[in-house]
Amino acid sequence: MLSALNLEEPDRIPLFELYFDPPIVEKITGVSATGAMYESRRESIKTNSMAMIRCHEMLGMDSIVVWDWMSQARGFEIKIGSDKTYTDEWGIRWRVSPDASGYMRNWWNGPAINSPEDFEKYVPPDPFAPGKMEAAEFIVEKVKKKMFVVGGLRDVFELSWQLRGMENFLLDLYTNPRFAEKIMDVILETNIKMGKALLDAGVDALLTGDDYADSHGPMFPPRIFRKYFLPRLKRFTRALKIDNIFMIKHCDGDINPIFEDFIEAGFDAINPLEPPVMNLKETKNTYGDKVCLIGNIDCGPILTHGSEQDVKKAVKESIDNAAEGGGYMISSSNSAHSGIKAENYVTLVKAARQYGIYPVAR
């Protein structure tokens, strides 16, 4: 992992995954697994974390991501109402209902901040509250010498729209930008503390989630991204890179118009390079000497419906396109979500381990 992040050739291409949905964990380990945000109750932190660790160990992953939301501060309880909704520690409303595969997933259901007046009273979660980093501390303790532990955070855009609602927040950027910026700054300061708390818990690197793009390109013009989000991404990385740690940026979709901005912001690696909109070969040729690339194995048609041969072919193509010189890690193009075939993920891992060995110097 370290060699790849340093843009050097390791002995083989490292295996990374952003997240394994509990049904995939269950299929791989054979153990009933939970682990969604609404299940991050105090009494289940250790069982959820152990299931996740077991899944990574059985697959032979080189890294594991522990998310800030995997445990809540002591005294904060997620309570699911009769309408199947709950409020998280940021005050955001979620609804629990099945996705296309039948997995009970949490879907955004309502904002925490309905007006500027609401914002005046708003209190974000305390990252240093007792118990908040319990999942991170537990996972670090269990796998520290076996896997590279990445602390995962949400980012300014995602939390802003979740706090305000997507339409409200996008309108705020145009009609009341000072209000939007106040919200973003509260999130930024909280996220910086969250990152410090994760580092205190012992994680090896940090990753920020957030999708600024979909398969058609960025969700707003790059000038809006550069005006509001890029400066905050820079403040985030500067505040947390004081220890010279590695920072990974996750962003789905066609990010070509803002790829260089992520490098400028100080990220060391970019994930998940969604195909076909992100051409791995071109991305490697253009940015491969500046930033580590992670991902590109299609978790759409290939991992959901593809054959074993399809998966092997995709892995080989990605290695052919990006392995050279180091600075590449294999992962899906988003996550091992509930819709993929678990056996396809196993094939991905086997193919990567078989075909991803670098030339041997001896």
Next chain:
Amino acid sequence: MKRKNENKILRGVVTDVKRTEDFFIDEDGREWRKCFFSVRLSSFSKRMKNRKLPKEIDRKVVKVVRYCTFDWHFRVGRSITLTPEETITVLKENQLLP
């Protein structure tokens, strides 16, 4: 937490691959062919704050040995990183290390 360290590692581009008759077979039955790579040095790896090469070795071509098996290993024009030992040898040979 894992911090970046600054031990030097050289990067370059493979300009020629000469296959030899030597090889070994690994435990999976793959044949790893001994090759001499010509590498045109281009930069230090990202672990160095200053990745720019000193003029003594900038674009200089050096030879390294690699055992190769997959198609992508043999490709000319691909980027490559030297090992720490190879890096030290190159730097010493060019009086850039005592």
